[in-house]
Amino acid sequence: MSLEELLGKRSATSYAEQHRFVMGLLEAGRIKPLKRSGTNGKKPALHLEYWLVEEAPDHAAYQEELLYHTTPRIDVDYYLRHLAVYEKERAAVRAVHEFLREGSDGLLQEMSFNERSFQIWGEEKFLLQGAGKTVWKHCGFEMAELNCYRTAEPFSYYAHHRRIPQKILVVENKDTFFSMRRHLLEGARTLLGEEIGTLVYGAGKRVVSSFREFSLSAEPYMKEAANELLYFGDLDYEGIGIYENLSEALAAPWEIRPFAAAYLAMLRKGDGIVLPQTKERQNRKIAGDFFACFKAADVLAMTRILEAGRYIPQEILHMEDF
Structure with a gap:
């Protein structure tokens, strides 16, 4: 703070009064001179700028609250x-105290994390997106003690039947999902034999987050170990x-494998035509697990297409192909 700001209304008083102030x-330790700012050239001199010294907070009341007014x-x-951390997190800690x-x-x-967050703090996102995790830990608890479950991304699906065992097909793109669904709705019993x-609509990359909690998001009949998951x-790439x-x-116990009949049908139909170019900036890092599900000749045909940038x-397949 400048000397002028520090003096404020006292700028109109005598210099002797200003100096005493x-x-x-x-002397009280309320300010410290910024020595590099220089002095005002008067006698006795005063520095032109000062640091304001913050008073140390009195935490005695917080200590008493923690020791004598907080649930054991x-x-x-x-x-x-x-x-000092308690001072910052006090409102959230008191909410935990009241809840307990x-x-x-x-x-x-058991309930979802957002439901539990609202139950304790009155904010549904405080636990996972705010300071809730930190406060809960600082209160001496493990996350498991919240007794919460993570909510999975819901997925869209069409149940042609619910018999067990059955084959469940996850389809990446919307058009193909709708065409296959329509094919079955019109009375067909099979897709490519x-x-x-x-049928489950994967919605591209979103399918990974949707299926990460498959045991929570799927219907009971889908989760039977005897079922077969296809993609x-x-x-x-x-x-x-x-x-x-x-x-x-x-x-x-769930595993998934490629829907081989559909990929082979794509290869047959794509043979001899000009295929589209691979979209730019695709991540080309694949482990090779996909190819392990096909015969060597089919893998060779697939890799030739990919390596050629195609x-x-x-969507090359449609109702007539199914």
């Missing part, structure tokens, strides 16, 4: 060692990558 602040279910050790004191039985009922019980997408990421994301969209 500034020296009083210095909260471990207050961390906050007693970091009272008045409604801790609510932890017995395979009896498919359920069908574009024959390009991105489509193959989606399959491999999905395969990795699925937890045991691809086959799954």
Whole structure:
């Protein structure tokens, strides 16, 4: 702060009064001179700029609150060692205190993270997107003690039947999903010679997040271990990558394999025509798990297409092909 700002209305008083005022602040430790700012050239001289010294906060009340007015279910050790942190997080900690004191039985009922967040703090996103995790940890709890589940991204599907066992086909693109659905709705029992019980719309890369919590998002009949999961997408690096990421994301006992009949039909139909060029900036890193599901001759045909900078969209197939 400049000397002029520090003096404020006292600028109209005598210089002796101004000097006494500034020296009083210095002696009380309220300000410190910024020596490089120079002096005002008067006698006795005053510096032209000063640092304001913040008063150390009195945390005695917070210490008492933690020790004598906080439910023993909260471990207050961390906050007693970091009272400045408690001052910052106090409102959230008191909300935990009230919840545990008045409604801790609510932890017995499993619910989503956003639902639990609103239940405790009155903000549905405070737990996962705010400081909720940190506050809960500082209170001495593990995340598991919240008794919450993560909500999976919902996926769109068409259940042609719910018999078990069945084949469930995940389709990357919307047009192909609708065409296959229409084919089955019109009375067909098979797709490319395979009896498919359920079609799932993958929506491109979103399918990975949707299926990461397959055990939570799927209908009971879908989760039967006897079922077979199949995947069908574009024959390009991105489509193959989606399959491999999905395969990795699925937890045991579920596994997924390519819908071989559809990929082979794409190869046959794409033979001898000018295929579109691969889209720019595609991630070309694939592990090769996809190709392990095909015969050597078919793998060779696929890799030739990819290495030539071409691809086959799954929309090459339509109702007549199914």
